[in-house]
Amino acid sequence: MRPQSIGQIALIAAALAYLFGVYFASSPVWMGFTINALIVAVVALSWNITGGFGGLSSFGHAALYGTGAYASAILQVKYGVNAWVGFGAGILAGALMGVFIGALAFRYGLRGSYFALVTLAFAEVLRICASSFDFTGGGSGLQLTLAPGVANLQFNDRTIAYTALLVVVAVVMGLTAFIKYSRFGAYLIAVRENEDAARALGIDTYKIKVQAMAISGAFGGLAGVLYLQLWLFIDSNVVYGSAVSIEALIGPIIGGAGTIWGPLLGTLGLHLLGEGAKHLLPNAPGLNFVLYAIVLICALRFLPNGLVGLAGKLGTFKKKEDDNA
Amino acid sequence: MSSLIFPAVLSGLMMGAVYALVALGLTLIYGVLHIINFAHGSLLMLALYSVYFLYTYFGVDPYLAIPIVLPAFFALGYVLQRGLIAPMSSGSEQNVLLITLAASMIIDNLALYFWTSNTRTADIAYAYDTVEILGAYLPLGRVIAFGAALAVAPLLWCFMAYTRTGSAIRAVAIEKRGAELVGIDVNHTYAVCFGIGTACVALAACLLLPTFYITPQVGYTFVLVAFTTVVLGGMGSLLGALVAGLLLGVIESLCGLFLGESLGQIGIFLAFILILLFKPSGLLGRART
Numbered sequence: 001m002r003p004q005s006i007g008q009i010a011l012i013a014a015a016l017a018y019l020f021g022v023y024f025a026s027s028p029v030w031m032g033f034t035i036n037a038l039i040v041a042v043v044a045l046s047w048n049i050t051g052g053f054g055g056l057s058s059f060g061h062a063a064l065y066g067t068g069a070y071a072s073a074i075l076q077v078k079y080g081v082n083a084w085v086g087f088g089a090g091i092l093a094g095a096l097m098g099v100f101i102g103a104l105a106f107r108y109g110l111r112g113s114y115f116a117l118v119t120l121a122f123a124e125v126l127r128i129c130a131s132s133f134d135f136t137g138g139g140s141g142l143q144l145t146l147a148p149g150v151a152n153l154q155f156n157d158r159t160i161a162y163t164a165l166l167v168v169v170a171v172v173m174g175l176t177a178f179i180k181y182s183r184f185g186a187y188l189i190a191v192r193e194n195e196d197a198a199r200a201l202g203i204d205t206y207k208i209k210v211q212a213m214a215i216s217g218a219f220g221g222l223a224g225v226l227y228l229q230l231w232l233f234i235d236s237n238v239v240y241g242s243a244v245s246i247e248a249l250i251g252p253i254i255g256g257a258g259t260i261w262g263p264l265l266g267t268l269g270l271h272l273l274g275e276g277a278k279h280l281l282p283n284a285p286g287l288n289f290v291l292y293a294i295v296l297i298c299a300l301r302f303l304p305n306g307l308v309g310l311a312g313k314l315g316t317f318k319k320k321e322d323d324n325a
Numbered sequence: 326m327s328s329l330i331f332p333a334v335l336s337g338l339m340m341g342a343v344y345a346l347v348a349l350g351l352t353l354i355y356g357v358l359h360i361i362n363f364a365h366g367s368l369l370m371l372a373l374y375s376v377y378f379l380y381t382y383f384g385v386d387p388y389l390a391i392p393i394v395l396p397a398f399f400a401l402g403y404v405l406q407r408g409l410i411a412p413m414s415s416g417s418e419q420n421v422l423l424i425t426l427a428a429s430m431i432i433d434n435l436a437l438y439f440w441t442s443n444t445r446t447a448d449i450a451y452a453y454d455t456v457e458i459l460g461a462y463l464p465l466g467r468v469i470a471f472g473a474a475l476a477v478a479p480l481l482w483c484f485m486a487y488t489r490t491g492s493a494i495r496a497v498a499i500e501k502r503g504a505e506l507v508g509i510d511v512n513h514t515y516a517v518c519f520g521i522g523t524a525c526v527a528l529a530a531c532l533l534l535p536t537f538y539i540t541p542q543v544g545y546t547f548v549l550v551a552f553t554t555v556v557l558g559g560m561g562s563l564l565g566a567l568v569a570g571l572l573l574g575v576i577e578s579l580c581g582l583f584l585g586e587s588l589g590q591i592g593i594f595l596a597f598i599l600i601l602l603f604k605p606s607g608l609l610g611r612a613r614t
Contacts, residue, residue, distance in 0.1 A: 059426075104602055105602070108601075110601060113422055117552055117556070117597075117601065118598060118602070120549070121598050124594050125598065128591050128594070242545065246430065285434075286434030286435075286437045287438065289430045290438075293427035293428070293431045296423060296426075296427045297413055297424055300420050301413045
């Protein structure tokens, strides 16, 4: 994951400086806001595995996020299971949901727009189910009992929660880098570039895509569990809503899909923009999404490789074959 | 229970006709431009608000608003395709999907800002007069919508089959470069097609308003149902969209009857997933590879 240019180093350094600066911010608002952004960054990193490396654009990553959150919440609330076990179970449930959706969708060769639509439909079915059954708390959602302490994965101190979240994001990015430079990552990128050619070379593309969905599902489930442990409350619209699916794909596309830093940079940038707009126009719900959409349109038109790609062109060291960070 | 099934099927057919009308626009756009228009539901929401404001501020009856709203939304669709989608997408399928998604985010959230999330209804008394059909009582507004939607599908088909513009649209859909070579303005034809698709949505809004509610989120519900209808009917097939819309209306109505109101839409989405998985070419579509 060597940066390729001065621009990329500057971009990454700015993000790190911001994340470090939050510790010393005068107002606790900054930390609360950045915690939210980091949770979204984990979903964005989850989307990046399938959407970025695999070229499988999902429009329903809420299906994975929500399943992780609900699995952990149901175990904790209905069965009194320990939060750490719930944490693991949430990740596992996300991965299983990823395998389920992937296995069904790829068995019938769904690609492109069809894959986007089927993932969207899965998220919507799960949302309606979660809001209708008593098992999932129905319309009123599920609330964890407040019991601060490491044993219950609940943190009263925001600074500790923030640090833990930074560690999680770093681990997920580390895993992303590992995947990208592994044999599996090369196969996945080959599937994105030309699936038929990849199959002709003997790659089991079906297996690779389902595995990618499993990893993406694990990351997505992880993000859902993180949300649950920080807010102690979930309902069907919060975790299975379309806003989650949209945020999952918009960050990586603006930051740079299929890169290691792109999802984090894109998500942080968008959230800073949205937060700034909120201060300028305080009584405008949904204004941040209008801004995200405008940035998305501009990025699609002018930044084919996202922020990372743009920064890669500023002050290049020397010619490289691969211009991704 | 069996005495409830027949009225439920009828009322499902009434709603299904409106689904079909919304889906006609979507399938036309898909069939010609090969793009999935995420903003379709948002445009419906926008049309519903337009008809609503025409009614509340100017006293224009929703049915009389058709000659005002239809051309206006044709123009809106034309401009949207020519001014935003075509220049910004650089021709890639995924980019088009994302651009229309962005357009729907902008429209939905601006509506939320300007018109708040309050649910509104236009209280048009005569729309709830009941009509007796084979022993079942149905609101007049729904029956009119049913009849109008059923009439539009063959009209649209005739337009495509017998007019010069219709021929141009079909030519561009089949062979873009060939159409260009014989002198058809492809960009103009694409935009006209997008405009017609949007006009279908405006018509649906005029028919829907008398018996339906409006919120800024209403489009999202409809766009998912419309996707299902289009996929079920076979992407790009006008007749397929009509049949599929009616079928889905009945499925929703029966699921609502047997599983409870809140689960009515589950049937639609399960049908969607099953079709996408087992027969993505749809009921009446040609096989795609």
